[in-house]
Amino acid sequence: MAAAAAAEVERPRILYADAGPEPPYPLRMEGAVISGFGRGSKELGIPTANLPVDAAATPWIESVKSGVYFGYASLALPPSHPDRQHRSPRSHRSHPRAAVDAPPAPLASETSPSFSTSSSTAATKEAGAGEATTAGTTTNTKDGGEGEETTKLQWQIYPMVMSIGYNPFYKNAVRSAEVHVLHAFGADFYAAPMRLLLLGFVREERDYASLDALVTDINVDCDVARRSLARPGWTPREGTADGTTGEFDGAWLVRDE
């Protein structure tokens, strides 16, 4: 067991060339966050936000191999969420490149009129009466001053690592897509609209002799994702929630719609 654990932590920590993602990546997926299997992964320090595995919405998911992937998650958190960033709508027109000391990320979306996507509709349905009309949206005037009010999604980009598959350790009968966002959130975000850009494959899913071995391997996956995504060619121009910007085109993550 000790030898197996040591072998796991010796895995390469940076994957792919520095230049950026290579075909067939990026792969896109979006939807509203749903509940998983309720195994208490939070207690393990590895909560995973699930999206439905739906071939109609995500045609590539049926043929993609099961395993661990890394990339970015974009979340439209409700205004009440503690990690929702609040900024002036006028303050985020430019996207400085590779500015290590840049201020927190710009607002991603300014003009989306409402929950118009299927994922947003699902989010609204799941959010319950109190949250339904506000989850992931904010109200602002069009020019940041007085005038007509609009409701919009505000997207925040985070690095992520995810599993697509049957979780052989648990022998699931159903294929799941589970995202561990590389950020310490102050609250859950069930029902929030989430977009995923998968940028690379990390490893195949495995069975393990113990829960500890599974957790050790997932922590290595997190390290691999963090380090691989930290390069400028892998960091979105649009900026991550911690304010880092790079050269990768992440426009889809924050587009209006």
Ligand SMILES: Cc1cc2nc3c(=O)[nH]c(=O)nc-3n(C[C@H](O)[C@H](O)[C@H](O)COP(=O)(O)O)c2cc1C
């Ligand atoms: C990055 C990552 C890698 C994972 N790798 C495996 C794996 O190799 N084998 C496995 O059985 N489950 C793997 N899982 C899935 C976990 O077992 C799963 O998150 C756990 O069953 C909790 O599920 P729940 O949050 O839906 O309850 C992985 C999860 C993540 C986030």
Ligand SMILES: Nc1ncnc2c1ncn2[C@@H]1O[C@H](COP(=O)(O)OP(=O)(O)O)[C@@H](O)[C@H]1O
């Ligand atoms: N860093 C994070 N990454 C993913 N989900 C998180 C994170 N922090 C909090 N969460 C919340 O935790 C939920 C998942 O919790 P978890 O214990 O894995 O239960 P389940 O998989 O049964 O829904 C997510 O849907 C999300 O709302």
